[in-house]
Amino acid sequence: MTTKKATIKDVAREAKVSIASVSRVLNGLGGVTTETQNAVRKAAAHLHYVPDSAARSLITGRTHTIGAVLPDLYGEFFSELIRGIDLAARAKGLHLLVSSSHDGVEDAAAAVRTMRGRVDGMIILSEFVDGPFLDGNLPSDLPAVLLDSPVDHARYPSINIDNIAGAQAMVKHLLDAGHESVAFITGPAGNYDSQEREKGYRAAMAKHAPKAKLNIIAGDFTEESGYRAGQEILAQAKRPRAVFAANDMTAVGCLMAFKEAGVKVPEDIALAGFDDILIARYVTPSLSTVGVSIADLGKSALLLLTELMEGKGHTGSNSRTLRCDVVVRESCGAHQTNVATKQPPALV
Amino acid sequence: MTTKKATIKDVAREAKVSIASVSRVLNGLGGVTTETQNAVRKAAAHLHYVPDSAARSLITGRTHTIGAVLPDLYGEFFSELIRGIDLAARAKGLHLLVSSSHDGVEDAAAAVRTMRGRVDGMIILSEFVDGPFLDGNLPSDLPAVLLDSPVDHARYPSINIDNIAGAQAMVKHLLDAGHESVAFITGPAGNYDSQEREKGYRAAMAKHAPKAKLNIIAGDFTEESGYRAGQEILAQAKRPRAVFAANDMTAVGCLMAFKEAGVKVPEDIALAGFDDILIARYVTPSLSTVGVSIADLGKSALLLLTELMEGKGHTGSNSRTLRCDVVVRESCGAHQTNVATKQPPALV
DNA sequence: CGGCGGAACGTAAACGTTTTCATCGAAACT
DNA sequence: AGTTTCGATGAAAACGTTTACGTTCCGCCG
Numbered sequence: 001m002t003t004k005k006a007t008i009k010d011v012a013r014e015a016k017v018s019i020a021s022v023s024r025v026l027n028g029l030g031g032v033t034t035e036t037q038n039a040v041r042k043a044a045a046h047l048h049y050v051p052d053s054a055a056r057s058l059i060t061g062r063t064h065t066i067g068a069v070l071p072d073l074y075g076e077f078f079s080e081l082i083r084g085i086d087l088a089a090r091a092k093g094l095h096l097l098v099s100s101s102h103d104g105v106e107d108a109a110a111a112v113r114t115m116r117g118r119v120d121g122m123i124i125l126s127e128f129v130d131g132p133f134l135d136g137n138l139p140s141d142l143p144a145v146l147l148d149s150p151v152d153h154a155r156y157p158s159i160n161i162d163n164i165a166g167a168q169a170m171v172k173h174l175l176d177a178g179h180e181s182v183a184f185i186t187g188p189a190g191n192y193d194s195q196e197r198e199k200g201y202r203a204a205m206a207k208h209a210p211k212a213k214l215n216i217i218a219g220d221f222t223e224e225s226g227y228r229a230g231q232e233i234l235a236q237a238k239r240p241r242a243v244f245a246a247n248d249m250t251a252v253g254c255l256m257a258f259k260e261a262g263v264k265v266p267e268d269i270a271l272a273g274f275d276d277i278l279i280a281r282y283v284t285p286s287l288s289t290v291g292v293s294i295a296d297l298g299k300s301a302l303l304l305l306t307e308l309m310e311g312k313g314h315t316g317s318n319s320r321t322l323r324c325d326v327v328v329r330e331s332c333g334a335h336q337t338n339v340a341t342k343q344p345p346a347l348v
Numbered sequence: 349m350t351t352k353k354a355t356i357k358d359v360a361r362e363a364k365v366s367i368a369s370v371s372r373v374l375n376g377l378g379g380v381t382t383e384t385q386n387a388v389r390k391a392a393a394h395l396h397y398v399p400d401s402a403a404r405s406l407i408t409g410r411t412h413t414i415g416a417v418l419p420d421l422y423g424e425f426f427s428e429l430i431r432g433i434d435l436a437a438r439a440k441g442l443h444l445l446v447s448s449s450h451d452g453v454e455d456a457a458a459a460v461r462t463m464r465g466r467v468d469g470m471i472i473l474s475e476f477v478d479g480p481f482l483d484g485n486l487p488s489d490l491p492a493v494l495l496d497s498p499v500d501h502a503r504y505p506s507i508n509i510d511n512i513a514g515a516q517a518m519v520k521h522l523l524d525a526g527h528e529s530v531a532f533i534t535g536p537a538g539n540y541d542s543q544e545r546e547k548g549y550r551a552a553m554a555k556h557a558p559k560a561k562l563n564i565i566a567g568d569f570t571e572e573s574g575y576r577a578g579q580e581i582l583a584q585a586k587r588p589r590a591v592f593a594a595n596d597m598t599a600v601g602c603l604m605a606f607k608e609a610g611v612k613v614p615e616d617i618a619l620a621g622f623d624d625i626l627i628a629r630y631v632t633p634s635l636s637t638v639g640v641s642i643a644d645l646g647k648s649a650l651l652l653l654t655e656l657m658e659g660k661g662h663t664g665s666n667s668r669t670l671r672c673d674v675v676v677r678e679s680c681g682a683h684q685t686n687v688a689t690k691q692p693p694a695l696v
Numbered sequence: 697c698g699g700c701g702g703a704a705c706g707t708a709a710a711c712g713t714t715t716t717c718a719t720c721g722a723a724a725c726t
Numbered sequence: 727a728g729t730t731t732c733g734a735t736g737a738a739a740a741c742g743t744t745t746a747c748g749t750t751c752c753g754c755c756g
Contacts, residue, residue, distance in 0.1 A: 005465075005487070007742055018706045023744060031704065053465050054405035055742035059711050063402070065445075065466075072431075075626065076423035082430070083420075086448050095466065097413075098446045100434050117353075117401050118413075118443065139353070252630060278423065282600060284632040355712055366736040371714060379734065403712035407741045 006047035015043035026051065065095040066305060067119035069111050071126050072101045074249075076278055077294055081147075084298025085123060092306055094120075102126060105133065112137045121305045123147060123298075127192065143308035145301050150192045157308070157319045159301050163193055163274075166290040166324035167200025170272050171244055173288075173326050175208045177334035179242035179270050183215035185229045185254065187246040191221070194246045197274060201244060215240050219250045226253025233269075234261050241269060242332070248273035248280050248289055255283060255331070266333030276327055285330035292324040354395035363391035374399065413443040414653060415467035417459050419474050420449045422597075424626055425642055429495075432646025433471060440654055442468075450474060453481065460485045469653045471495060471646075475540065491656035493649050498540045505656070505667045507649050511541055511622075514638040514672035515548025518620050519592055521636075521674050523556045525682035527590035527618050531563035533577045533602065535594040539569070542594045545622060549592060563588050567598045574601025581617075582609050589617065590680070596621035596628050596637055603631060603679070614681030624675055633678035640672040 187194025251273030535542025599621030
């Protein structure tokens with residue numbers, strides 16, 4: 001990195017060709033002798049030439065950058081998501097412009113707007129986006145994919161976690177483990193994920209324990225709310241045999257309440273969460289939960305976005321849904337080589 | 349977002365002025381009548397005009413974007429760091445280009461190079477950077493600040509966590525709590541943070557327990573290595589009364605080994621980590637540790653970077669160091685309103 | 697041998713800004 | 727009243743590319 005930066009003109013002069021030829025060679029457009037190709041490459045290398053991305057963007061209209069607009073996520077979710085997006089983006093030769101920590105509509109709108117013209121596409125994860133928001137803040141020709149969003153917009157596909165199936169599977173698992181009554185602690189009232197998970201809970205109960213009564217306690221995804229919900233549950237006349245919290249932090253709070261009251265988990269009451277955050281493995285007892293590969297979510301989003309960017313418009317049905325898995329640990333009472341639930345031997 | 353995008357010419361035509369005046373108004377350069385100002389603003393608003401950032405970058409040479417190059421960090425550290433940087437950047441009207449998950453020199457070098465020309469400055473956190481790396485991959489006129497790096501480069505300042513002081517404080521705390529012998533579990537051999545923390549351990553021991561023998565076990569920052577180290581410690585002829593691990597994950601692994609062996613923490617042996625990751629609060633017993641405000645680290649880095657970008661070059665001494673604090677929880681045996689270690693009443 | 701097609705290459709326009717410089721008029725001075 | 731000064735404005739250059747279009751040259755076919 002010695003002197004001033006070399007331009008395409010310098011390369012052209014050094015290689016004794018026109019700038020058009022330099023451009024052709026460096027972009028691999030063909031129509032150039034191998035001879036001049038070599039001359040150009042040599043000159044470019046010699047001068048440490050790097051094309052000016054601003055000039056290029058100006059004329060091509062492409063930035064080779066995609067933008068990610070994210071809310072104030074908890075650590076792990078955030079890092080995994082970015083990791084997934086970034087890795088996939090790099091593989092496609094794209095840069096990643098990040099704007100995180102938005103906690104209001106106006107905040108998110110501002111972020112989206114300032115990215116205008118700086119990106120070729122966007123990945124948006126925000127509970128505030130809806131149809132009007134998108135129509136009002138996104139240039140109509142900018143490809144975008146929505147993450148974990150209920151909105152079904154004609155122009156923008158979305159990728160969702162299969163909350164319903166995941167919750168359903170966990171509730172079934174609890175039921176199968178012999179806990180005939182299971183309570184559910186919700187997330188914040190308007191939250192999409194929470195609503196979906198509740199649907200899963202209801203569906204599983206309806207299907208596998210039709211005569212059991214539903215037992216739904218309000219929470220808001222915080223540890224604090226889980227703690228209160230736990231106390232509430234202990235105060236109930238007829239305690240449930242198991243508790244399924246809408247996310248892991250809530251479950252952890254609930255666990256604290258149980259511990260404090262001397263109620264044993266899972267012996268007295270089983271417990272499960274959703275998300276499989278890192279902490280889940282380290283609380284005592286370790287927390288059974290529903291896991292999602294967040295990195296895959298990010299990767300899928302980017303891949304879908306690049307498809308959009310490469311012309312094929314949103315056909316209206318390219319939304320995808322990502323499956324999630326029950327991860328069994330100690331808190332649900334069905335852990336380890338449990339002889340009772342062991343599989344029958346294979347027939348061969 | 350109705351039609352095609354409006355350019356400065358369109359605004360000029362609509363406002364019946366020259367493009368120069370439009371530019372002047374929109375950039376607040378003065379030398380324009382309030383009358384024309386209004387006309388321009390009105391026209392711009394009417395056309396939904398947004399200046400083309402590529403064209404602007406092309407001529408001004410500034411991108412209003414800063415780049416962050418980061419390794420494969422664990423969740424919380426990563427998200428907090430980005431959050432700190434992003435928030436500070438937004439406050440300064442800067443965008444954030446992220447490239448994460450680098451696990452090799454070549455990887456990091458590539459990331460740095462592709463950002464060339466797209467950013468006005470860089471924040472780099474990588475164990476691979478050293479003098480030659482910087483000289484070879486960074487344009488000489490590009491401001492950059494290093495995070496948590498030992499390199500003392502004339503051109504690039506760095507911001508470091510005060511590992512030594514933090515470790516020293518924790519060891520002193522353990523000693524003060526009555527644990528006369530404390531062992532130390534290191535991080536990976538070449539790791540800078542680990543080395544600094546070890547220095548702190550040695551310094552504190554030398555100062556506050558000069559006759560005690562040093563007891564250093566090798567680890568590598570992983571939970572697994574902590575587990576092995578824990579077993580090793582239990583096998584020692586003369587067990588230490590306390591263990592200080594170079595990071596929290598190691599401490600957690602160590603804790604698992606102790607639990608498994610039926611050794612009680614902190615009664616039989618006290619334990620402390622470093623980093624204050626989220627998990628530290630949730631293990632049983634909760635882990636005493638040394639906390640750092642990572643978000644502040646990111647924020648400081650950005651602020652320092654903007655100073656560099658605003659002209660005042662690196663004076664050679666604008667490296668900063670961020671203090672960290674002992675956070676006392678259960679595992680060190682000095683928790684709660686411990687009368688023995690209460691402060692004497694103030695003299696007034 | 698003349699015309700023609702195509703490959704290689706160069707010229708110049710275009711992208712949308714910022715910024716220098718010249719112009720113009722009016723106000724302010726002598 | 728003539729001249730100067732100054733503030734507001736516009737014309738045009740410049741930034742570094744890509745790309746449409748022309749030009750040249752060569753080989754080929756009729």
